[in-house]
Amino acid sequence: MVAFIARRLGQSVLVMLAVALIAFLIFRFVGDPVASMLGQDANQGDIAELRDRLGLNDPFYLQFYHFVLDALRGDFGISYRLQQPVSDLILSRLPATIELAVTSAVIALVFGIVLGIYTALRRRSVETAFIMTVSLIGVSLPTFLIGIGLIYLFAVELQVLPSFGRGQVVDLGWWRTGFLTESGLKSLILPAITLSLFQLTLIMRLVRAEMLEVLRTDYIRFARARGLARRVIHFRHALRNTLVPVITIAGLQLGSVIAFAIITETVFQWPGVGSLFVNSVQAVDVPVMAAYLVFVALVFVVINLIVDILYWVVNPRLRDSASGGR
Amino acid sequence: MTDAVEPAPQSAPQPTRFQRFARSDLLWSYLRSPVAIVSSIVATVLILAAILAPWLAPYTPFDPATLNLMDGFTPPDSTSFAGHYFLLGADNQGRDMLSTIMYGSRLSLFVGFSATVLAAGLGVGLGLIAGYLGGFVDAAIMRIADIQLSFPAILIALLIFGIARGLIPPAQQQNAAVWVLIIAIGLANWAQFARTVRGATLVERRREYVAAARIMGVRPISILFRHVLPNVLGPVLVIATIGLALAIIEEATLSYLGVGVPPTQPSLGTLIRTGQQFMFSGEWWIVLFPAVALVLLALSVNLLGDWLRDALNPKLRR
Numbered sequence: 001m002v003a004f005i006a007r008r009l010g011q012s013v014l015v016m017l018a019v020a021l022i023a024f025l026i027f028r029f030v031g032d033p034v035a036s037m038l039g040q041d042a043n044q045g046d047i048a049e050l051r052d053r054l055g056l057n058d059p060f061y062l063q064f065y066h067f068v069l070d071a072l073r074g075d076f077g078i079s080y081r082l083q084q085p086v087s088d089l090i091l092s093r094l095p096a097t098i099e100l101a102v103t104s105a106v107i108a109l110v111f112g113i114v115l116g117i118y119t120a121l122r123r124r125s126v127e128t129a130f131i132m133t134v135s136l137i138g139v140s141l142p143t144f145l146i147g148i149g150l151i152y153l154f155a156v157e158l159q160v161l162p163s164f165g166r167g168q169v170v171d172l173g174w175w176r177t178g179f180l181t182e183s184g185l186k187s188l189i190l191p192a193i194t195l196s197l198f199q200l201t202l203i204m205r206l207v208r209a210e211m212l213e214v215l216r217t218d219y220i221r222f223a224r225a226r227g228l229a230r231r232v233i234h235f236r237h238a239l240r241n242t243l244v245p246v247i248t249i250a251g252l253q254l255g256s257v258i259a260f261a262i263i264t265e266t267v268f269q270w271p272g273v274g275s276l277f278v279n280s281v282q283a284v285d286v287p288v289m290a291a292y293l294v295f296v297a298l299v300f301v302v303i304n305l306i307v308d309i310l311y312w313v314v315n316p317r318l319r320d321s322a323s324g325g326r
Numbered sequence: 327m328t329d330a331v332e333p334a335p336q337s338a339p340q341p342t343r344f345q346r347f348a349r350s351d352l353l354w355s356y357l358r359s360p361v362a363i364v365s366s367i368v369a370t371v372l373i374l375a376a377i378l379a380p381w382l383a384p385y386t387p388f389d390p391a392t393l394n395l396m397d398g399f400t401p402p403d404s405t406s407f408a409g410h411y412f413l414l415g416a417d418n419q420g421r422d423m424l425s426t427i428m429y430g431s432r433l434s435l436f437v438g439f440s441a442t443v444l445a446a447g448l449g450v451g452l453g454l455i456a457g458y459l460g461g462f463v464d465a466a467i468m469r470i471a472d473i474q475l476s477f478p479a480i481l482i483a484l485l486i487f488g489i490a491r492g493l494i495p496p497a498q499q500q501n502a503a504v505w506v507l508i509i510a511i512g513l514a515n516w517a518q519f520a521r522t523v524r525g526a527t528l529v530e531r532r533r534e535y536v537a538a539a540r541i542m543g544v545r546p547i548s549i550l551f552r553h554v555l556p557n558v559l560g561p562v563l564v565i566a567t568i569g570l571a572l573a574i575i576e577e578a579t580l581s582y583l584g585v586g587v588p589p590t591q592p593s594l595g596t597l598i599r600t601g602q603q604f605m606f607s608g609e610w611w612i613v614l615f616p617a618v619a620l621v622l623l624a625l626s627v628n629l630l631g632d633w634l635r636d637a638l639n640p641k642l643r644r
Contacts, residue, residue, distance in 0.1 A: 015473070018473075026485075026489060030488075030489050030492035030493060031492040031493075140621075140624070140625055140628065141621060142575045142578060142579060142620070142621075142624070143579070144578075144579060144582050144598070145598070145617050145620070145621065148598070148602055148605070148613065148617070151605070152605055152610070155606075156605055156606055163606070252476075255476060255477065255478060256478045258478070258481070259478030259479075259480045259481045260478075262480065262481070262484070262583070263480070263579060263582075263583065266582070266583050266584075277484070278484070278583050278584070278585065280488070281484050281485075281487060281488035281491070281585050282584055282585055284488060284491045284492045286488075286492060289485065289488050289489075293485065296477075296481065300476065300477070
């Protein structure tokens, strides 16, 4: 176990270094940092001084080394567009994105598993046919169109939910939450549904397929022969074995949640990290772009690590072989 | 006796290209699939309408001289105060929605198609090289592809777009936007092609015709592109079709996010972005019709790709 985690950690560090190199190259060579920081009417002396202070005259490997050291301390420089430290910008917008992502992940998991079990157990019912058709339409529509459609239905026609923003937030010192106010919760509903829809469909189809597979196996037939209650068979014996691939896929799909969060946050003008990134791309705010790249890679690496460990915990068959890696 | 044998090759004339196509499995499978027929008709109509927009569109929406602000916000299927008829209504500037959609899908298709060609060219080339050479080159190319595949395409396209914006001087950005978009989407999608082609090349590499060509002294480059490539094109065609649908959606998404083509030259995504604000004041047609066009286009191409994948897969044939 320790060796397995140690090797995974080693790989993660390598990936992070590679991403840091790309981020550094973007930061260093896209646009001129000195010109972007000083503006147009800077004199020669200021430019030379800033070049020196930023270490731009140092050899390449030394610059990269300093970049990594700064990144480890959470220092990604100053945003060209907003003139604030990049890490402050990201930290101040992080709670909004995390609350949105967690809510939508919970929605996707709960509804995905419940609907998946339902459609697997009632394979031939009308509801199943209906749910499957709707889910097919759900995956084929682009995320932003689903968001616009929900806005039209619930904000324009029915006028029951707000169409943009986070509503009222409560400041808990370092965390501004929307969970504690009515308007905050109301504002969360539409973006969370939009963001969860893709994952929900995926998890539902996966649970359904796995359930159908497991229900056909010998041990389920044996459980039936023993005269166990259907509920026990379905939920204690069958469901547990369907969850292994669900954990893997759901975990790995969190990456696409980040991408869809960018789109969802833009549709609903949600003040999160994703919309910060889109605005930075529009304005070519290089430090924020570089920092966001490192941030996303970090999220990916951590999620992958957690999924690997969870996989190990959930599936005892993996523990036998000491290697464990794939 | 020799006389009887001689004419045999002539008695069975070589079938023409058309005859071979008419007897093929592909046509048979097409005619048996209602989904394929309907989606190909929808796709053909939309693509033709887009290509022929300059000749078919009832108005020229991007010529300021023909615009009339009196036409603004004309509802669908009605005549404006200025006396113009609009089948799908007009937007805030009095531009005919039908014409803007035709021109918009023209741009969307152009970007999607070019990006797919770029992704396919890059992916097929790298996949062939990786599969044929193996070893270090293979490991390096495939590692990059793996890493890229684990990041969502939209994220990569956004990043490439931002980098390109930083490298191109501001004066040329308007003109370069379409090409930057094509490169961003193309570079974000090559890995899928590379992975498939590499797998197929690994199989083909061990075939006898490759060994024969090598013994004859054919150069590796020409073995790859003239002998191996035609044999791995089937799966490439399938990925390219589905990739086209994906690229159209990615283009629309990027344009919707405001990092795509400029509003003076709108694609379907830009039309949806600008139309969204009018939804709140009740002018639903400005956003609805471009959205419907986008969904129909992407969905029909996607379903065609799905059909093609099943039709070209011999395992599914009975």
